[in-house]
Amino acid sequence: MWSRLRRLGAASLVLFLVAAACTGGTSDGEPADGPTITVASFNFPESVILAEIYAQALEEAGYPVERRLNLGSRELIFPELEAGNIDFIPEYVGSSLVVGFGLEAPGATDEAVERLREAFSELGMTVLEPTPGEDTNVFVVTGPFAQENGVTSLGDLAGLGEIVLGGPPECENRPTCYAGLVDRYGLDNLVFESIAEGSARIAALEAGEIDVALLFSTQPVIKEKGFVALEDPNDVAPPENIVPVVADDVIAAYGDDLVDLIDSISALITTDVLLDLNGRVELEAQEPADVARDWLQDNGFLSS
Amino acid sequence: MNGDRPVFDWGWVFRNLDVIGERILQHLAFTGLAVGIGLVVSSLLAAAAIRWRALYGPITGLGGVLYTIPSLAMFVLLQPLVGIGFTNGLIALVTYTVLILTKNIYTGITGVPDEVREAADGMGYRPVRRFWEVELPLALPVIVAGLRIATVTVVGLVTVTAVLGLGGLGFFILDGFRRSVWFPTEIVVGAALSAVLAGLLDLGLLALQRILSPWRGAS
């Protein structure tokens, strides 16, 4: 009886371990000699779609890929980058400089990319070519709110009494977000309320529980709901073209073929493409992996 | 809220059966590993507490405090040691099982009547054999009861690890919530399947206990 139990226990433990191992490996490309490329993403849909696009294209070309998607905010991901646990991430130029490295973000994209290259080279990572498309932080109000209060620009919020800005928890202390707004527009009347997920901010904004919400400029929901993105003449939100950031040892192992493949994808990602891809996930409830596959097929990176 | 979309979109479920299957496996593996490791750790702690009774109070006291730490805070505290991700989530989950399991193993083993122990000694059982063939079988219903609570609790907690990019079925809960037009189907699928998984594992453990100790019913 009891030896049977012990065997049963051992067997179930093995089963668990096997199941764990099964969920670990995700690559299905041709086996290649060289390091597995760990592709990561931040915790919002666009980042997951972009990571999937690059990951699937790499897999198709035979590179071994492992995914670590939806990992978290930049503040959580940077320690992982520094520790060398991530080989590839689609980054956003401005936020990466300001939030990731604590540097100033120049207004011109080229300059910002150069500065980011220097910063990432210290971590043993290379910044590849930026996408033409851009996704900046935007601060939106509802259409009726904009009309009633005559607000078109962030500076217009100054004279309105207490205004509540809903943003993710990390927004409060970021110079590209709440802290920057108070600073650069002198908005002493702006109060911050932490609302972690964008969808919850949209609901709170519609319900009138908050006055201003932080969203991304490439979220089609802004147009859908008739929200007004406030102008930002004092550049609190820096330029945010997307740059694939790749570990140096991955580039050393796979060379120009890998870089060319990634660059050729990046060149096609315009702001309109981002709006379209986001719409399919956020409004139509398609899955990021499927949306990425369809786009890659449409653009000839994957055979259909 | 989402106009033309049905409240529950079966089409999405059928289109994504493969992903759902993957997440179920991930959920099971994560739960199994956490409870398995928790069982090993708790066995050692309970053994120490049985050997040195004075340790029982401090062990369960510390376990009780760890038990009230919200999981998100636990992830942050572990981050400098193990980073963000699988190991981090696993350690947090294991921590939550230790109090329940240690208590029940200790209570089960120490609850074996002294007469039974003496009778076994009288029959010439050595301590090791006495443990495996007398004490453990008698303690089993109490231990399995703790295992059931720990397992069901962990299945629920796995969903929260979605904020670390893991989450098993909890991924669907967060993902459905994350879309700017909410997708309730995904949330319901994640929550309901997680509940079903917990129920099935609970019944499975109950059945296991009935097989292993047929001389008494479930406690």
Added chain:
Amino acid sequence: MTELIGQVVAWLTDASHWVGRDGIPARTVEHLWLALAPTSAAVAVAVPPAVWLAHRRRFPFLANAVVNVGRAVPSFGILAASFVFLVPLGFDFRFWPPAVALFALALPPVFTNTYAAIAGVPRHLVEAARGMGLTERQVITRIELPVGMPVLLAGVEIALVQVVATVPLAAVIAGGGGFGQYIVRGFAQGVAGRVEAFAGAVLVAVLTLGVQGVFRSAERLVVPSGVRRMRRERPVGRAV
């Protein structure tokens, strides 16, 4: 580690963290309200039917089934689902979604312990009371409830402790959440936020133990001294 503890103490004693809508007093009130309202509602909803069913010895399997099903449904899922269904109807997102999830969390232990408390009253006490001519209503209020009170209150205590420790979950996906705000903000800021997250966790633990202490003191007033001598295992709460 000692450095971190020092920083956490410094954070907790920093005067600027004790004022305003994000200060510790305001968050304490928010946290307590989010814990006490759903737990009270669960007591109001679960105790009467559990007492009646146990008194009539109806559906003995129900007590176990309720607690098992209740434990299996993830609070995280209920929270997200109630957010999605309630907020568009105009319910305040800071209160109602977490309140519903916490109510669901509190219900099973209250129901199950109440059922067990009443069903566990020795039969001879009940029979003796009936023999003395007490009505069924009097049997419940004068015998079963007082004698079962420790077990019943143990259920409320389990629920309360779980709920206090779970309030922070609300902050994970949306807003509110009492001390959860500190934990979530700390979490989202990575290394820079570790002190704040740790401080939030300490506050949750302190509040949990404080609420438990107050509850046990209050319990002494409610439980008759004769019944109090029956010892019981102290429950522990589940954090989420």
